[in-house]
Amino acid sequence: MEKNIDFDKFFVKSDLIPAIIQEKSTGEVLMLAYMNKESMKKTFETGYTWFWSRSRQELWNKGATSGHLQKVIEIFGDCDDDTLLITVEQTGAACHTGNHSCFYTQLK
Numbered sequence: 001m002e003k004n005i006d007f008d009k010f011f012v013k014s015d016l017i018p019a020i021i022q023e024k025s026t027g028e029v030l031m032l033a034y035m036n037k038e039s040m041k042k043t044f045e046t047g048y049t050w051f052w053s054r055s056r057q058e059l060w061n062k063g064a065t066s067g068h069l070q071k072v073i074e075i076f077g078d079c080d081d082d083t084l085l086i087t088v089e090q091t092g093a094a095c096h097t098g099n100h101s102c103f104y105t106q107l108k
Helices: 007-011 037-046
Strands: 017-023 029-035 050-053 058-061 070-077 084-090
Touching (some): 007 037, 029 050, 029 084, 037 050, 037 058
Parallel strands (some): 017 084
Antiparallel strands (some): 017 029, 050 058, 070 084
C-alpha cells in the first residue's frame, strides 16, 4: 500500500473517522467502524484492518482473536477527507454476532 499518506488531513474535524468496510469480491457492505490516526497507520503498515473501539477505548485488530481477519485490498478517502471506504478479503464473519455482515436487519 502507498506509504506517502497525509494522515493528518483525515483528522482535522475529529479524532475519529468512520471506515466503511466492503467485501471486494461481492461488493457487500460488511461493517462500519471508527479509526483514529494510529489505527489508520497500523492498517496501512500491516495490510489488515485496525480500528478504535469506542466502547473499550482501545485499538483492536479485526479478527485477531476470532480469526475473522480483513485483508485490505484498497482504501479510498471520500471527497471531504473525513470517511474511508476500505475493500477487503473477509475471512469468516465480519459481524461479532456471527453474521457475515453487520447489516442483516432489514427495517423496511
